[in-house]
Amino acid sequence: MQKPARARILDAAHHLMLSVGLARATTKVIAKEAGCSEAALYKHFTSKEELFVTVLQERLPRLAPLLDQLAGNPSARSIEENLVRIAHEAALFYEQSFPIAASLYAETQLKTRHEAAMREMGTGPHMPIVGLDAYLRAEQVAGRIRPEADTYAAASLLLGACAQRAFAYDAAGQFPPPAADEFARDLVRTLLAGIG
Structure with a gap:
């Protein structure tokens, strides 16, 4: 069973922010790695900054x-x-x-x-x-x-x-x-x- 979209987005964001850095981890790249559309990403997070803060709060x-x-x-x-x-x-x-x-x-x-x-x-x-x-x-x-x-x-x-x-x-x-x-x-x- 596949993880919910929000969890997949956070996993992808965490991985990409660690591997390529925050600057190069665009929402488009994060969405692609999470297996969802960029629009789906924005249903859960209003911005890349909010996604970054959530990664810090929930994955570290x-x-x-x-x-x-x-x-x-x-x-x-x-x-x-x-x-x-x-x-x-x-x-x-x-x-x-x-x-x-x-x-x-x-x-x-x-x-x-x-x-x-x-x-x-x-x-x-x-x-x-x-x-x-x-x-x-x-x-x-x-x-x-x-x-x-x-x-x-x-x-x-x-x-x-x-x-x-x-x-x-x-x-x-x-x-x-x-x-x-x-x-x-x-x-x-x-x-x-x-x-x-």
């Missing part, structure tokens, strides 16, 4: 729901355990999303159009920082983070390091990124030394 590690859950109930686990979970998911998210989004920076018009669409949809790359900041402020209110700690800066540092892990390693393989679980533990211990 789910960072936003984790942040929302922890902000609503911060003390279910220790702050260290929570931050390690967040850093681990973020490291995997950026590792998988970086190859997709990298082509945005190669074409100024595509980047400008993409940024405008993100603003219109009320989303963008700043949203994980906003979500992590909300969680850290909840921890601050609970007394598990120093009252004078800058939670937005801490969120930016943690997520920035996770994004950098996906980007800053030698492509030749001499300096591969550390495993996500090891990286998350070390990063959180360092961050907690400053805000804990």
Whole structure:
């Protein structure tokens, strides 16, 4: 039995965005790979930008729901355990999303159009920082983070390091990124030394 059209479109978009980049993954090419018409694609997604955001939300590690859950109930686990979970998911998210989004920076018009669409949809790359900041402020209110700690800066540092892990390693393989679980533990211990 064939998958529903929406699932086939997302599968095709994810595959093409990874293999040829966001700029070259046109809606026409995505529809063809999904085995449907371009008109059918637009029945499910209003734009390529919406399709991109949906791929990030549904096909990559789910960072936003984790942040929302922890902000609503911060003390279910220790702050260290929570931050390690967040850093681990973020490291995997950026590792998988970086190859997709990298082509945005190669074409100024595509980047400008993409940024405008993100603003219109009320989303963008700043949203994980906003979500992590909300969680850290909840921890601050609970007394598990120093009252004078800058939670937005801490969120930016943690997520920035996770994004950098996906980007800053030698492509030749001499300096591969550390495993996500090891990286998350070390990063959180360092961050907690400053805000804990």
